[in-house]
Amino acid sequence: MVTSCSHCPLRKRDAFMDMTASELEFMQRFKIGELTIEAGTQILLEGTTSPQLFTALYGLGIRYKTLINGQRQVVNFVFPGDFIGLQAGLMREMQHTVEAATNMTLCVFSRSELWSMFRSQPDRAFDLTWLAAQEEHFLGKSLATLGQRVGIERIAWGFLKLYQRGERLGLCKGGSMRFPFTQTDIADLLGLSQVHTNRLLRKLRERQLITWKNERLTLHDPEELARIAQTPFSVPEPRPLF
Amino acid sequence: MVTSCSHCPLRKRDAFMDMTASELEFMQRFKIGELTIEAGTQILLEGTTSPQLFTALYGLGIRYKTLINGQRQVVNFVFPGDFIGLQAGLMREMQHTVEAATNMTLCVFSRSELWSMFRSQPDRAFDLTWLAAQEEHFLGKSLATLGQRVGIERIAWGFLKLYQRGERLGLCKGGSMRFPFTQTDIADLLGLSQVHTNRLLRKLRERQLITWKNERLTLHDPEELARIAQTPFSVPEPRPLF
DNA sequence: CGTAACTTTGACCTAAGTCAAGGCGCGTGG
DNA sequence: CCACGCGCCTTGACTTAGGTCAAAGTTACG
Numbered sequence A, B: 001m002v003t004s005c006s007h008c009p010l011r012k013r014d015a016f017m018d019m020t021a022s023e024l025e026f027m028q029r030f031k032i033g034e035l036t037i038e039a040g041t042q043i044l045l046e047g048t049t050s051p052q053l054f055t056a057l058y059g060l061g062i063r064y065k066t067l068i069n070g071q072r073q074v075v076n077f078v079f080p081g082d083f084i085g086l087q088a089g090l091m092r093e094m095q096h097t098v099e100a101a102t103n104m105t106l107c108v109f110s111r112s113e114l115w116s117m118f119r120s121q122p123d124r125a126f127d128l129t130w131l132a133a134q135e136e137h138f139l140g141k142s143l144a145t146l147g148q149r150v151g152i153e154r155i156a157w158g159f160l161k162l163y164q165r166g167e168r169l170g171l172c173k174g175g176s177m178r179f180p181f182t183q184t185d186i187a188d189l190l191g192l193s194q195v196h197t198n199r200l201l202r203k204l205r206e207r208q209l210i211t212w213k214n215e216r217l218t219l220h221d222p223e224e225l226a227r228i229a230q231t232p233f234s235v236p237e238p239r240p241l242f
Numbered sequence C: 001c002g003t004a005a006c007t008t009t010g011a012c013c014t015a016a017g018t019c020a021a022g023g024c025g026c027g028t029g030g
Numbered sequence D: 001c002c003a004c005g006c007g008c009c010t011t012g013a014c015t016t017a018g019g020t021c022a023a024a025g026t027t028a029c030g
Helices: A021-030 A086-090 A113-120 A122-148 A151-168 A183-190 A194-206 A222-229 B021-030 B086-090 B113-120 B122-148 B151-168 B183-190 B194-206 B222-229
Strands: A031-037 A042-044 A052-058 A061-066 A072-078 A097-100 A104-110 A176-178 A210-213 A216-219 B031-037 B042-044 B052-058 B061-066 B072-078 B097-100 B104-110 B176-178 B210-213 B216-219
Touching (some): A021 A031, A021 A113, A052 A086, A113 A122, A122 B072, A122 B086, A151 A194, A151 A222, B031 B052, B072 B183, B151 B194, B183 B194
Antiparallel strands (some): A176 A216
16 A cells, blocks of 8 residues: 555655645656665665665665675665665666665655656756755765764764764663664765774763664764764754755 | 857767767757866855856866865865766755866856756756765775775775766877876875875886876776776766756 | 985884683573 | 564674874985
């Protein structure tokens, strides 16, 4: 049973900007189905193309690139509301793999309709471009983190950003959120080894800043984490939902 | 004296995709002037907005972010044909600073016309989105470099990418290109200290892989650099010019 | 000729990587 | 119900890439 866009559970959240009736109508036509997949499954594969584009409706995922020697760089995590497949839609092929970290539900869109969207829905096209620019912005921040911050700062930064995204989406209860990732995921995100990541986590735990067990992450003192990470503490603004 | 888009010296290069007559006509209207600036000048400033957007016509520049402790992360270099100000155009403000490394000439566009472009020129809007996705792709690769590669690999990667971009634009003569950057720029690009960068450069010089003096960079063996960088050796495809 | 920006080199230090072993929790199958 | 295997986390011992500090050499330029 496919949810109609007019009943989309995401759209109502204040993390997302409102949609006009005509936008909504278009999205309804653009949407061709819903996909439910199991944790660990790959959604889109680096180097391939896909006739489908997605938006995460429910669940968490992970985006990563694989180098030719097998090393892995985690590019970002996927949260509900995130658009998946921009590159597959616009360019020849995906530049990274997207994998489900939990069971996920995805909205499915038709790639071939993307071009018609640019013709008939300039506001939606604008939003999509905005999303791409936003992602570029985030990657720039990540780049600065890997290039300029030391281990403990990176970890603090990573957890803070992750948590802020979750919070914005209303995914956090009492300072804690679902966190289905491994230490290796965090290590590959931040350019650290798994062993070193483990030791840095211990430091944060000893300083009572975080708790992480049973796939739940709790931040006890986000401001202090922000201080360590040398980053201003701020909540993301509303953004278009795609 | 402002060059008309129909005589744009960039558009003819095979690095860029062709433009239809109607696209050309639109660009002509979209373009409101030309800006010539001196080396060292800032074009757009992180955290500010601008009524103008630019395309680099001539010269080289550098994009960077500044952290609150003053450290600098170079995000990318600016080559002729690069669009400057996407974030200022779409989002509230710029997320990084753009600075001229040489004297530069820029095409100037009106920010307020950007939205009308999405309405009236879907193909141009599509191209702009493509560009944003392309930049996202590049930043992802940079992220993987900083996160997963060791110093010597990073330097080899950086030079190779830089050179390939120059070559694609026809900026290289006999294996060498203009290179108005400093060791500190390279260090800040790759997340290394200036001193260590210097030592790694010596290694590359000793192995006869590069020559760099008088603001000129020569790659003597790009394939070997690609091998060191663990990256496939490939030439970028044509892309839309904005 | 003097100053400033950039590069080179040496000496030293430390953050982070590697290797290796052990522990813990969980699911599967005998 | 136990035991084996597997994935993940933890910890110790050791090594090393790369950072920091400092000084001297170069080059460009007013």
